Amino acid sequence: MLLLQQEFGLDPQQYIPPLISAVTTVVLFVVVFVVLYLLGKYFVTRAVGGGLRHRDFDETLVGLAVSTTVGVVAVVAVALAATVAGFGVVLAAFATLAGALALAVGFAAQDLIANFVAGVFIIQDEPFTVGDWIEWSGNSGVVREIQLRVTKLDTFDNQLVTVPNSDLASAAVVNNVANDRRRVSVGFGIGYEDDVERAREAIVDEASRIDGVLDEPAPTAPVTELGDSAVVLSGRVWIDPTESGYGGVRAQFLEAVKARFDAEGIDMPYPNTELSGGIEVTNVGGEEETAM
Template identity: 80%
Template sequence: MIPLQQGSPLNPQQYVPSLVSAVTTVVLFVIAFAIIYLLGKYFMTRAVESGLEHRDFDRTLIDLAVSTTVVMVAVVAVALAATVSGFGVVLSAFAILAGALALAIGFAAQDLIANFVAGVFIIQDEPFTAGDWIEWNGNSGVVREVQLRVTKLDTFDNQLVTVPNSDLTNAALVNNEANEERRVSVGFGIGYEDDIERARDAIIDEGSHIEGVLADPNPAAPVTELGDSAVVLSGRIWIDPEENSYGAVRARFIEAVKERFDAEGIDMPYPTTELAGGIEVTDAGEIETAADD
């Protein structure tokens, strides 16, 4: 202000060194960043992609790893370029701020991160895939789609269920279609007076003629329980869960055996209770007097 008040003219030349220094620093930063970023992206993404493909990782995880690698290369390129060009002090301040921000976001998004990590393991380990019928924590459904954060399933009532991936990885999960063969077991009760061998032959014969039932392993019907009211035979047949519906085959099996038992006169008793003892009536005279009144 003093030079202006005294009428002293401004000298633009005094700002030239600072301006040149700033422009040089910016240009140096841009050039260093471009070189580091382009070279790092080229070599790192190729290395990551080829390494994961060599280990037969899922394509979704490979694409995710490549994208993450690009981001990391960009961050490293900014850091190195800032150091080369002389932005180290500013970079340190931003690094501290970014670290605090990352910590806060990490605490706030713990569940999101847990589901994301669980999704990575599900996609890689494949405990189930789209189309599998799974059960967990008393729930069941057919997998429609596996995403990085959630898994979408269809219930047998045709309802869409969205389940966080961490719930599935932390539960004892049953995949009903993971194996090539699955046993369908149904308990059939017969009366104690009925012929066990006759009932067994009927169960095996009906089971072997149901569409979709495998010939090997053979259908069987061992006695598994002597109940209060019935002798229980476990009808056992085997199916390929990829080709046939467990529920549909089981329903046809039950219906066929019930009709066969009815046709052959084999009893399928329901639970009964037998009371033993007698009833003694006392003071019958008083009861008759009360009735006459």
């Protein structure tokens, strides 16, 4: 062994200082990282979570903020530990690579990010909550679940609809059960020869008999249109949408008024058109046969 060391000029002692230096650097990096990470995770996450809960933020957003804070604390701890340990060059290269990756991921996942941000605003602003009946862009459904990326709804045909949150955030959303009262309006056409007051009394009387219709505001039936073939009265009742279904009350209203009009002989005319003028009928040869 001594002969080999002399022949190739190998001296084990010359590798000991660099090895000790490398081990010391790694140990210093690990110790600094662990200390900074644990302290930051304990104090910063508690401060973030407590601050958001104090401002009555939704628990979903609080959990998301706390998880994000843990990730940020880990990145900062790595950066500071690398700086203290003397990994400045490596840290700079890592930062450049991370920036390029973040830019590429941002372009590739812009739709996902848009849905995510929209979900945060939906959860925080609460334009609707689970169980609400909403309408948007010609669609409607009852909210089953609100997630950070999508919202799941059940249609009235019991179909599950999954909608990206960005679609709901950018559309005009109608919440049909947000208020404690909602009006149900149904148009009833009567003939021009029929008595308007008599028809109005029949509509209002039948409306007051329907379960779920509120006494205040009272049912009304103003004339809203003089159509081509009918005088239209708008039967209007108010309901509590949390206790009575809009569709059920409307269906009962229609059936009750139809039966009452039939019983009292009040006409409900269908659209008709009267033609005036004259026509001429000719045979194939072009000779005139009949004139009217």
